[in-house]
Amino acid sequence: MADVEAAKSLSSLLNGIAQIVYYNNSEITEELLKNELYSDLSQEEFKALHEKMKSLLKSIATADMDHAQLEAFLTAQTKKQGGSGVSAEQTAALSRFWKNQRVRVRESLLAQSRWEPSLKALSWRVDLQAANSRGETTDSGPVALVELELGKAGQDSEFLCLEFDEAKVNQVLKKMADIQESIDRIVHRT
Incomplete structure (x- = not known):
């Protein structure tokens, strides 16, 4: 049961990061995400998790990774030493998130890169x-x-x-x- 809750929290964190970075939702803040999803973590622990997930999402989105590229990238991330790698749960959450949000994130990045008018x-x-x-x-x-x-x-x-x-x-x-x-x-x- 704890694993299910951890997976939900991580999935919600990834969605929250996407709301801030890609969808310009000003109602979602880093502080809100910590209080709602990870109130048991210290500020430093949450900051480290948030920055890691944000960095991984940016790498995935910038490369507009397909399924094979994503799997190779995440496999390489799991093999990193010294606590900088990702866990199997994080890999699964990132993979699910990208499968569901790839098109929307890509459209957001394209819209942000256009000159107006x-x-x-x-x-x-x-x-x-x-x-x-x-x-x-x-x-x-x-x-x-x-x-x-x-x-x-x-x-x-x-x-x-x-x-x-x-x-x-x-x-x-x-x-x-x-x-x-x-x-x-x-x-x-x-």
Whole structure:
């Protein structure tokens, strides 16, 4: 019976950590978790357990581990010496938690990494002026029209319309090529 209660407390601790770290639930605090789940532990013992579980969860979530990766990671953690490893009960709780929460944690991490407002849609066209109403042609050249749909999650979108002549299109393409070159330099350096 004590093992069942310990497993429930550990599972609740992992859920509480996820509420704080990934779901931005300000009602859950470290102090609340200690008082509700581990009132029998000293502050130092609880702090050590909390930090260990938080660190393990962050490692698992950052790597977005699949089942095989998680099993290998947890097996390696059980073999650590000097009290820094995890017990079989902790391994089981972490495995259950990740199986149930992986998708939600991943979505939360993705949402936290997005810039707001974000680009929801982009449409464009090129217009050519063939002739005016009197049948005369003009030298204005082609015009690129770009419409950007920008918005924050759960809010109405805003639309931004841009008009580019050929020189401006070339400038934008040059800037994009410069950005790609910078990204390639950074990626190949690491």
